[in-house]
Amino acid sequence: MVILFDHVTKVYASQQRPALDDVSLEVEKGEFVFLVGPSGSGKSTFLRLVLREERPTKGSVWVLGKDLSRLSNWKIPALRRQVGTVFQDFRLLPNKTVFENIAFALEVIGKPSGHIKKVVPEVLEVVGLEGKEGRRPDELSGGEQQRVAIARAFVNRPMLLIADEPTGNLDPGTSIGIMKLLDRINKLGTTVVMSTHDSQIVDQMRRRVIELDSGHVVRDQSRGVYGYAR
């Protein structure tokens, strides 16, 4: 499996109530999972635990066959190379072009320039941004910027893609385009875990839905909708 939470509890030092309370779940290879729930329900904590930005207070988190609580610090970069990440705020470098933004992600993990020149156009085609490699982020629409971010996350063909409210800043029409892209990436073999508040999208896609509330899993449906179906 790709993700395994085994009785995971996370308590932040500044809070008394746990952000996640005894959560156990599995995500299999090739799944597309929506993570829904109100703000403060533990979605972000869940994703941060998967990325090993936080460690669980109790229980263990396994990602891509590795027990993250026993993973030494210097091995974290190797893990993150196999996990793509996309955020609501895109996180692009404003002074670099589309091509350079994606190339940057490859340069900093030491890929040779020949490899970069080959794979960046390929991934730009996957996300539908052919011909825009010379633009800067501020010359692109929000949807296009998010496509660049997805291209950057996907360029290493990761086993797992984490998307933290990727459509949160986009209008409904653009959001549908992004969802189609994530669906396409999922069909290429990458497991996708996406947190969202967008009920329309969840209802349309009919994929697995995990609902969190106050740190508990209150629903885990294999072809779920956003809410009211409990």
Add this chain to the structure above:
Amino acid sequence: MRATFVASEVGTGLRRNLTMTIAVIITVAVSLALFGASLLVRAQVSTMKDFWYDKVEVSIFLCSKGSDTPSCAGGAVTAAQRDQIKTDLESLRPLVQEIFYESKADAYARFKEQFKNSPIVSNVSEDALPESFRVKLSDPTKYDVVASAFAGRPGIEQVNDQRQILDKFFRLLGGLQLIALLIALVMLVVTVLLIVNTMRVAAFSRRRETSIMRLVGASNFYIQLPFLLEAALAAGLGAVLAIVGLVAMKSILIDQVLAPSFQFTAFVGWDAVLAIAPIMLVTGVLLAGLAAFFTLRKYLRV
């Protein structure tokens, strides 16, 4: 590892943080110049010690007619006493390297030569100057052996060690060197604090880049390397400036100003400068590198 990529990152970082970089270069230059100067003073003291200790002698002044020290109660030294002293000195070889007898006439000649421009010469007669043995020791620090053997013996007025006078002078120079070194250390602490702060600002101004680097799985080393190289490069530039200052100190202050005015003594050579320069460079780069490394560990955490 992509060398060109790292190099371009370093260049961007230095340009973006230009004022801080200049501040680092200047403080490194000033503190290292002081540090180098204090090392140069130390080399100068040791050069002078070599030069002077080689020349110092122990003087054994013999009693003349008017001497009023107790050991001279018997009046002027007799020929037998003088011979005995000479034999005893001979027996102290090899500590005693050379023995030179200076008669009243020799002493007067030397006195006239030393004070030839002074009216004092006409007031001093040959008889007022004592005859003496000038003794050169193989180890000038063992003055006590000679002093205890001869001081207070009948016929000997006084045993004098020139080294004691020199030591006072060297202690003064040593004190100056210590002050320079202390100021240099304070300046180096200031430099370290400045580098720590510069690195903090640099890490903050590039947090977007570094957070993306972390996200896509760049290693810590790769994330920190541009920062470390920037700190090392700025410190290296500062060290080079400090070395230029040291070379100027040697070629202008020492060779053109001090050496012509004080010809009686030796000054440090270029070999000392050559030995000190790499110490300055290594100190600067290492200090900056370590300061940056520990700052980044805190501010660029995985």
